[in-house]
Amino acid sequence: MLKNMDKFKKTQILMITPFKPDQMKAYYEQYKIKNYPNIIMASEPTRQIMYFYNMHYFPGLYVYNKKQTLVKGFEGSAKLDQLLPYIN
Secondary structure (H helix, E strand, C coil): CCCHHHHHHHHHEEEEEEEEEHHHHHHHHHHHHHHCEEEEEEEECCCCCHHCCCCCCCCCCECCCCCCCCCEEECCCCCCCHHHHHHH
């Protein structure tokens, strides 16, 4: 995703991980997430988000429109060409 951040300039990205904050921080620092102001990271170690989305596979990717309505959900990896129609 970071290789294609130019395509996500107008997209707010929320990354939620089941890992504890210290593990999340290591990822945040390794991938220099602070350089991308449109990315927000959060730790959710209770895994309640999995139940909310009825997830079976990681990662889960959910696209919302400006009205905060779910437009498309993906489980497992999603390719850039699968995402672009939903974010542009």
